[in-house]
Amino acid sequence: MRAVRSSLHDEVAERLRTLIFDGELAPGSFIDEPALCASLAISRTPLREALKVLAAEGLVRHEPRRGSFVNQVTAQDLDQIFPMLALLEGRAAFEAAQQASDAELQALQELHARLQRHARARRITDYYAANVAIHEAIIALADNPWLAMVIGDLRKLAKLARLQQLQAPGRLEQSCAEHLALFAALQARDAPAAQAAMHEHLVRQREALREVARSQANRIAP
Structure with a gap:
């Protein structure tokens, strides 16, 4: 019975993550537990267990006597998160360059x-999906579960910002060039170069996000 309950609240937690990342549960919004239970056809117990999981991940927060809310990520949060991501994903690239097999590098080339x-086709949504898949593949190739766990938590928090760095002018082409430089280092099994390329890639992501945020603020300003 315990395994069944655990499986259910894990499924609910994943469903909530999807709702949050898709914007159906917006940053800062109140989480209406009765409405969610009705829409997901579940009881309060697995929902509350799932909310505890998301609170531990930093995706939601619980306020006594008020309930649960989707967390909001500020510019200051991103300024703190991205340097850590750059260091940690840089290390993942370093370890991936040392450990990846020829077959694994071939899959990464594809x-x-x-x-x-x-x-080339400027398919932003598809590009973003491939970009995420590449990052996840490199983290997996590092074969370091502790590193993967910390990176995964930080990437979830960064995703809360719901800012699309590829909207910045010229960022799509720049991002692709950065990825190709990173892959060349991995192919050469040059661990320090792979680490440096991944670090630079994430630093530039943060710079692009700042540019997108400034552009959005300027459009809103009277």
Whole structure:
């Protein structure tokens, strides 16, 4: 019985993550537990267990006597998160360059070919999906579960910002070039170069997000 309950609240937690990342549960919004229970056809127990999981991940917060809310990520949060991501994903790239097999690098090459096709066609959504798949593949190739766990938590928090760095002028082409430089270092099994390329890639992501945020603020300002 315990395994069944655990499986259910894990499923509910994943459903809530999807609602949050898709914007159906907006940053700062109140989480209406009775409405969610009705829409997901579940009882309060698995929902509350799922909310505890998301609170531990930093995606939601619980306020006594008020309930649960979707967390909001500020510019200051991103300024603190991205340097850590750059260091940690840089380390993942370093370890991936040392450990990846030829077959694994071939699979990664196919992902980069897909990335290039989407960049040339300016298919932003498809490019973003391929970009995420590449990051996840490199983290997996590092074969370091502790590193993967911390990176995964930080990436979830960064995703809360719901800002699309590829909207910045010239960022799509720049991002693709950064990925190709990173892959060249991985192919050469040059661990320090792979680490440096991944670090630079994430630093530039943060810079692009700042540019997008400034652009959005300027559009809103009277």
